[in-house]
Amino acid sequence: MGAFWRGLERTFFWSYERMSWPYDLMVLAIVLFVMLTPRSWFHDQPVASVSTSSHVELISEDAAGGTRTYRLDATVLPLGKRATQSTPELEREMHDVLGRTVQELEEHTFEVRRIDVARAVDGEALYYDVTVEPQ
Numbered sequence: 001m002g003a004f005w006r007g008l009e010r011t012f013f014w015s016y017e018r019m020s021w022p023y024d025l026m027v028l029a030i031v032l033f034v035m036l037t038p039r040s041w042f043h044d045q046p047v048a049s050v051s052t053s054s055h056v057e058l059i060s061e062d063a064a065g066g067t068r069t070y071r072l073d074a075t076v077l078p079l080g081k082r083a084t085q086s087t088p089e090l091e092r093e094m095h096d097v098l099g100r101t102v103q104e105l106e107e108h109t110f111e112v113r114r115i116d117v118a119r120a121v122d123g124e125a126l127y128y129d130v131t132v133e134p135q
Helices: 002-012 021-036 050-055 088-101
Strands: 056-062 067-073 110-119 125-134
Touching: 002 021, 056 088, 067 088, 088 110, 088 125
Parallel strands: none
Antiparallel strands: 056 067, 067 125, 110 125
């Protein structure tokens, strides 16, 4: 029984020498855990990246008023930042997304004038119609 506790203690405190079979076995167990653990166990969400531009489209342009309206799919925002009504935080997020993904706005200053949220039956946001005015 003493050998069991000693082995458990050495494993817990990682006191095996490199290149020994217990050390290699622990490293293998860690690598297998990292590679085989499902992402859903940790509620991991993919980060919006270059593919974000495919979720943004120009839907109208008012030359007289100098505004443009873009439709942004709700998936461009992480789950925790999706809002069902216009808030200052949502305006900042939309400004950042549009500034990164719309070529006409990338190097220019613009202001978010209005955000209209389209909701699903369950109340979740489906997409945002964002009206911007270049400065």
